[in-house]
Structures are given as structure tokens and as C-alpha cells.
Amino acid sequence: MSIGRPRQFDPDRALERAMETFWSQGYEATSLQDLLAAMSLSKSSLYQSFGDKPRLFDRCLRHYARERESALLESLEASDSARAFIETTFNAAAEGTDTERSRWGCLLMNTASEFGMRDTRVSQAVAEGVARFTRVFRAAVERAQREGDVPADRDPQALARYLVTNMTGLRTLLKAGIGRDEARAVVAITLRALD
Amino acid sequence: MSIGRPRQFDPDRALERAMETFWSQGYEATSLQDLLAAMSLSKSSLYQSFGDKPRLFDRCLRHYARERESALLESLEASDSARAFIETTFNAAAEGTDTERSRWGCLLMNTASEFGMRDTRVSQAVAEGVARFTRVFRAAVERAQREGDVPADRDPQALARYLVTNMTGLRTLLKAGIGRDEARAVVAITLRALD
DNA sequence: CCCGATATGGACCGATTGGTCCATATCGGA
DNA sequence: TCCGATATGGACCAATCGGTCCATATCGGG
Numbered sequence A, B: 001m002s003i004g005r006p007r008q009f010d011p012d013r014a015l016e017r018a019m020e021t022f023w024s025q026g027y028e029a030t031s032l033q034d035l036l037a038a039m040s041l042s043k044s045s046l047y048q049s050f051g052d053k054p055r056l057f058d059r060c061l062r063h064y065a066r067e068r069e070s071a072l073l074e075s076l077e078a079s080d081s082a083r084a085f086i087e088t089t090f091n092a093a094a095e096g097t098d099t100e101r102s103r104w105g106c107l108l109m110n111t112a113s114e115f116g117m118r119d120t121r122v123s124q125a126v127a128e129g130v131a132r133f134t135r136v137f138r139a140a141v142e143r144a145q146r147e148g149d150v151p152a153d154r155d156p157q158a159l160a161r162y163l164v165t166n167m168t169g170l171r172t173l174l175k176a177g178i179g180r181d182e183a184r185a186v187v188a189i190t191l192r193a194l195d
Numbered sequence C: 001c002c003c004g005a006t007a008t009g010g011a012c013c014g015a016t017t018g019g020t021c022c023a024t025a026t027c028g029g030a
Numbered sequence D: 001t002c003c004g005a006t007a008t009g010g011a012c013c014a015a016t017c018g019g020t021c022c023a024t025a026t027c028g029g030g
Helices: A011-025 A032-039 A043-050 A053-078 A082-095 A100-104 A107-115 A120-146 A156-175 A180-194 B011-025 B032-039 B043-050 B053-078 B082-095 B100-104 B107-115 B120-146 B156-175 B180-194
Strands: none
Touching (some): A043 A053, A053 A082, A082 A156, A082 A180, A107 B107, A156 B156, A180 B156, B011 B043, B011 B053, B011 B100, B011 B107, B032 B053, B053 B107, B053 B120, B082 B156, B120 B156
């Protein structure tokens, strides 16, 4: 399978760097030069291994969605209480302690905001990613209901979408310059929906 | 004051067109060509009357914020009940009946998402606009409390920010392809915070 | 009727954009 | 050791980017 000259870079690492660049700057504001510098490879290698800018971006979107989903799932499974997981996730977002990446918002939502419905491939990647997040939160809500921390008569799917909506709005407002105290107060109200 | 050759275009109309272009496409994705075509004027006139692209964008942001604020205020004052105003506003957003512009999201939040905190002028314009919106919703909450439709012990400022957050998230999710029914369900949960 | 002042159209600019192409390097297998 | 196959670096490209400049058009006031 590996005939010919071997790659001089780690494709996963390079993809991660590309993802970070798109994430922090957006699609249009990211030039090929930016990508090449961040990924530390030549233009030829980029096109050889990842195709053109749209294809690379698409791979970054899907990589992001999967990565975040598994991180959330891991955190959920490691939590003693599903409700605690939800509260911790939101509070961490409000604190912005969540690495410097918290200042970047959510790549999927940034992309939804930037592209809207203009590009079919992008829209589909975004929709799929949102579905992943929603699924995780639905699972969390359902488990919380089983654990008696959320009333059983609530619609887990609707509640999950509500949580995703609030997380999205919160991250956007943080990018808009809202302060920590204000974010905390918003989160407090948001989480009341679980009572 | 009006010495020299008169303008052959309506500056307000031109600014409106520029705003719509930035609103629907974002800043980076909007070229000067796009602006000139939408505004129906020559490059010279653009630079003469509005300055360069960043300056024009800044004016669009402030124009948008003021326009939306006054529209919301008007709607609030025309409502018999402040709570009805809030509910109507959110339901309209969920329906997407809200002209084609609903597919564009909110210019201020799109901008926050696209720029983050990179540009001081832009950040300030966004923050000021968000403050306008928050003020309107706070006024609405306070009036609703006076009218007995929202418990008096709630913090109007925090509730207003919560509403802005939810509106932001909702508009973003609509851009991400969420359906009407799902949006309605989210809004229903959002509005429970007023009970 | 001319003059100062503003508006307008279009030529022009260097820089950058995303993308292609080819010569060269470096591998595994025969 | 040579060959097929892949990787890499860099030259090169047309198109477009935002922006400047100047000649011309069109006004009001003297």
C-alpha cells in the first residue's frame, strides 16, 4: 500500500492545525498561506493529501464534530450524574476557562453563521455535526431523567435542542464581548429548564 | 452647504443595500464589486461618500442596530402586553415568516461570530448593538412584571440577556438548518423562563 | 458666463487570492 | 540497481482583491 516516497508530515496533526486555523479565523478569512504556515507543509503536499480548500474545510468540519462529540460523551460517561455533566459543561463554557479555544466559539456554529445555506456540502456537514451534539445532550437528559434529576415528563429531544441552542447563543455572546458574571447569570437561567 | 455637483443616488438607500449585502454574505465574502452592484454606484462615489470597506461596514453595523432597536421598541409599545410582545417576537423568529431576512440571521451576531475580538472598532459596534437589544428586552421584562405576567422576583437584566442569548442561538440554528417544528419546541422551552 | 466645489466614471495599481504544473527527491519491490 | 509510484518544493498562472488617481461632468454663487 505504501509505495513511493513516504510523507514527511503527520496527516492527523496537519488536519488538526488546519482545523484550528479555520476555527479561529473562519473560512473566508483563512488563506492558503495561513493554512500552509499552520500545517507546516508545502502547497503541493496540501493539494496532494487534502485536495483543495473546500475539501480540506469539509474534512475539518467532520473532524471537529467527531472530536467534540467523543469528548462530550467521554465526559458524560465519566460523570456520576448526568445533570452534573450538563451543568459542568455549561458553567465551563461560561467561565471561558475552557482553553483559549473558548474564544473561538464553536466551529460548526461559526460555519453555519458564515455560510448559511449557500453550500450544500457545508450545510450537510454542519447539520450532521449539530445532530451529533444534540444526540449527546439528549442522552444526557434521558439519563438525568432516569437518575431523577430531571422531571420525567419533559421531552428529551426538545430539551436537548434547547440546550444546544443556549450553548450556541452563549458562545456567540462570549465572542461578542459579554462578561463572565453575565454569562454565569444566563447559564443559571438556562439550567432552570431542567427543574 | 451643497456646493458642487449633487449626488445622483440616495445615500440612505445605498447604505441600506450595503447593509443587506454584508448581512446576507458576511464581511469577508462581500467584495467591493458586490457592494457596488448592490448599491448601484461607482467606486469613486463609494469612497467619496462612505470611505473604505471597513468604514462602510462600521456604518452598516450601527445602522442595523439602530434600525432593529427602533423596530423592536415600536412593536413593544404597540403591544397590549409586554409578555405577548416577547412571545410574538420569538415565535416569529421560529417561524421564519419574518421575511427572507430571517435566513440571514442577525447581522450583529454574524459579525461577532466572524470577527470575534480581532477588531476593536467592530467589537465596539457589536457590543453597543447588543446592549441596545438587551435594553429593549429588559424594558419588556420590567413592563411584563408590572403587568403581572412575569414574577416580580426575577432579575430583569439577567432575563433580558437570557432572551438575547436564546434569540441568538435560535437564529444560528435556523441558519444551520433546523426545522420550524423544532424551532417552535425550543422557543416553548425558552419562554418557560418567564413563568 | 465663468469659477470653485463636489460627484462620477474608468483607467490603473500592487498585492494577494486559490490553484496548476513540472522537475526533483525518496521510497519499496523486482 | 533500476523502475514504478508517491511526495515535495517552487515556479508560474489568471483572476480578483481593496484602493488610488485623474479627467470629466454638473451643480450654485458671483
